[in-house]
Amino acid sequence: MKKRKVIIRSIAFFLFLILLNLASYYWFFRIDFTADKNFTLSKATIDILKNLKENITITAYFSEDLPTQLIKSKNDFKDLLIEYKNYSKGKVSFNFINPNENEAQEGLAQTEGIKPVMVNVSERDQVQQLRAYRGASLKVNTQKEAIPMIQPGESAEYALTTAMKKLTNKKKPRVAFLQGHGEYPSSALAQVVQQISVSDSIEDYTITDTAEIPSFYKALIIVDPKDSIPPAHFRKIENYLNNGGNILLAYSNLYGDLNQPFLQAMPETGMGSWLSKLGINLKGEYTVDVQCRRVVKQEQMGTLVFRFPYYPIIKKFADHPATKGIEAVFFPFLNSISITQKNTAVKITPLAYSSSKSGLVKPPFVIDFNKKWSDSDFNKGPQIAEVALEGIIAGKGNSKMIVFANGKFAINTEPGQEELNADNVNIVSNAIDWLTDDTGLIELRTKAVTYRALNPVEDSTKEIIKYLNVFLPILIILIAGFSRRYQNSKKRRRLMQITY
Numbered sequence: 001m002k003k004r005k006v007i008i009r010s011i012a013f014f015l016f017l018i019l020l021n022l023a024s025y026y027w028f029f030r031i032d033f034t035a036d037k038n039f040t041l042s043k044a045t046i047d048i049l050k051n052l053k054e055n056i057t058i059t060a061y062f063s064e065d066l067p068t069q070l071i072k073s074k075n076d077f078k079d080l081l082i083e084y085k086n087y088s089k090g091k092v093s094f095n096f097i098n099p100n101e102n103e104a105q106e107g108l109a110q111t112e113g114i115k116p117v118m119v120n121v122s123e124r125d126q127v128q129q130l131r132a133y134r135g136a137s138l139k140v141n142t143q144k145e146a147i148p149m150i151q152p153g154e155s156a157e158y159a160l161t162t163a164m165k166k167l168t169n170k171k172k173p174r175v176a177f178l179q180g181h182g183e184y185p186s187s188a189l190a191q192v193v194q195q196i197s198v199s200d201s202i203e204d205y206t207i208t209d210t211a212e213i214p215s216f217y218k219a220l221i222i223v224d225p226k227d228s229i230p231p232a233h234f235r236k237i238e239n240y241l242n243n244g245g246n247i248l249l250a251y252s253n254l255y256g257d258l259n260q261p262f263l264q265a266m267p268e269t270g271m272g273s274w275l276s277k278l279g280i281n282l283k284g285e286y287t288v289d290v291q292c293r294r295v296v297k298q299e300q301m302g303t304l305v306f307r308f309p310y311y312p313i314i315k316k317f318a319d320h321p322a323t324k325g326i327e328a329v330f331f332p333f334l335n336s337i338s339i340t341q342k343n344t345a346v347k348i349t350p351l352a353y354s355s356s357k358s359g360l361v362k363p364p365f366v367i368d369f370n371k372k373w374s375d376s377d378f379n380k381g382p383q384i385a386e387v388a389l390e391g392i393i394a395g396k397g398n399s400k401m402i403v404f405a406n407g408k409f410a411i412n413t414e415p416g417q418e419e420l421n422a423d424n425v426n427i428v429s430n431a432i433d434w435l436t437d438d439t440g441l442i443e444l445r446t447k448a449v450t451y452r453a454l455n456p457v458e459d460s461t462k463e464i465i466k467y468l469n470v471f472l473p474i475l476i477i478l479i480a481g482f483s484r485r486y487q488n489s490k491k492r493r494r495l496m497q498i499t500y
Contacts, residue, residue: 041083041157042161042443043443044161044441044443045444048165049084049087049088049091050087050089052092052168054141055091055092055140056091056138056140056167057093057140058081058092058093058136058137058138059095059097059112059136059137060074060077060078060094060096061097061098061109061133061134062074062097062098062133063099063131063132063133064100064101065130066119066130067119067120070119070132070134073134073151074150076156077134077136077150078096080156080157097109099116099133100130100133106131109135112144113135114133114135114146114148114149115148115149116132116133117131117134118130119132134149135148136160138160138163138167145163145167147159147160147163165198166198169198172199172200172201173199173201173218173436173438174201175196175200175202175217175218175220175432175436176202176204176213176219177189177202177204177223178207178221178222178225179204180207180233181225181227182225182226182227183222183223183224184223184224184407184411185204186202186203186204187413188411189223189410189411191420191425192428192429192432195425195426195429196432196433199433199436199438199441200218200219200432200436205217207233212243213237213245215243215244218245218435218437219246219247219432219436220248221247221432222249223250224250224252224407226266228267228268228269229271234270234274238394238395239395241393241399242395242396242397243395243397244397246399246435246436247402247435248401248402248404248431248432248435249271249402249404250404250407250409250410251271251275251282251403251404251405251407252266252335252408253268253282254266254284254285254286254333254335254363255363256286256310256332256408257333261367262366262367263333263363263365263366264363265364272284276340278389278393278401279340279342279346279348280389281338282337282405283336283360284335284363285335285360285362285363286310286334286361286363287312287331287334287335287359287360288359288377288378289309289313289354289355289357289378290358290373291312291315291355291357292309292310292313293313294306294307294308295307295308304369306369309359309377309378310332310333310334310361310367311330311331311332311333312330312331312334312354312355312385313329313330314329314330314331314354315327315355316352316353317352318350320349320351321434321442322388322431323351323386323427324443325426325430326352326423326426326427326430329352329385329421329423329427330424331385331406332406334354334383335405335406336360336383336384336385337350337383337385337386337387338384339384343392346390346392347390348388349388349390350387351386351387351388352385352427353382353384354382357375359377359380360380360383385406386402387402388400388401388402389401389402389403400434402431402434410428429441430442430445
């Protein structure tokens with residue numbers, strides 16, 4: 001009877017596992033404990049998948065016999081594709097191809113834009129190099145988009161969703177980079193343009209005397225004008241705002257060059273005066289911050305690496321769509337903004353601040369690279385680095401603006417900035433998305449963890465932690481030993497008292 005119950009329970013348990021397996025094929029459930037929800041599809045991705053009008057075919061090109069960490073990236077990518085297929089209700093289909101299988105498959109992968117990388121593979125106590133492929137190609141009708149490489153350890157969701165949006169986004173908003181006053185062109189912001197071109201059409205634009213700024217531009221981007229701007233051009237900019245246009249301005253009236261230690265104010269372009277009419281005042285002083293970047297400087301005696309307070313790391317951001325998910329932005333020679341509310345029809349929101357241990361240095365002066373900084377140099381409190389304006393900024397039409405107190409933080413053509421910190425790019429892309437009312441990719445763009453610096457610790461605290469690391473384990477062992485000895489002694493005494 002007892003044996004029969006065991007058999008029945010075993011059969012019931014296996015039937016339950018089979019049913020659970022079948023259910024999981026149609027309904028998937030996952031608990032994601034990662035800080036940035038790396039294994040949970042973002043709302044932007046789900047919305048795109050649910051609203052697909054056309055079928056998308058994804059061909060994943062992955063080599064076999066890869067090292068362990070690369071096999072994991074392949075399995076993660078496959079799981080991601082399964083979720084895309086389920087959310088799209090079958091509009092997304094996929095297959096995997098091994099390009100190393102034969103020359104024809106390898107040629108196909110390279111034709112699709114998937115490039116191999118050399119990886120080391122251990123086999124029979126020997127290390128060999130393998131031409132490894134780990135990319136994907138998306139196809140909608142006759143249109144194609146390639147993801148040349150799926151990086152191990154990173155979520156492929158952003159690359160996959162942006163590629164999908166490129167293929168399905170039929171009409172992109174037009175965004176212009178203003179030219180004609182010494183501004184940086186769009187080509188100088190290569191990483192920013194690469195991101196926003198997924199959803200926006202990018203071009204350069206020069207103001208003419210005979211025409212207004214076209215209202216079909218959803219946003220006008222002005223990056224670091226250096227030459228004088230005529231009053232007539234400011235009137236055209238105000239007319240553009242009156243017609244519902246939106247502006248991103250990255251500007252400082254201060255010079256900043258690590259190779260030119262004499263720092264001073266720039267000649268007046270008219271931009272500072274125009275901003276002050278809107279209630280945005282550039283203080284004209286350099287922000288210095290305890291929370292700052294290290295810089296590398298070549299000297300005759302060799303290479304110097306040191307913390308440079310003139311390069312603040314901004315880590316305090318407002319709860320706003322334009323700064324959502326941003327963790328740390330590096331600003332070289334940052335100015336500072338003060339706000340004067342002159343128009344109640346305009347909402348002005350500070351978006352980014354330096355740390356509480358910040359100071360201001362008034363130009364002109366020569367940088368002292370050997371300066372011994374003290375607490376008295378950082379006693380001005382948080383300084384505003386970015387603001388947002390929305391409402392009736394000029395004329396009678398509603399519009400939006402974002403102003404950065406620096407013009408070079410997102411430039412790829414500046415020496416030492418060929419490859420930017422990820423959030424220096426993300427914060428500009430987020431701002432443009434907010435200005436053009438296309439905030440879907442903001443959550444997805446900043447999903448991956450990009451910056452996790454340790455909080456500053458006082459020297460006295462460091463000493464305490466050091467001695468705790470040395471003596472606390474010893475103390476714990478001694479306490480455990482004495483406790484164990486006491487318990488054993490107590491047990492012996494109890495046994496000795498037992499009478500037979």
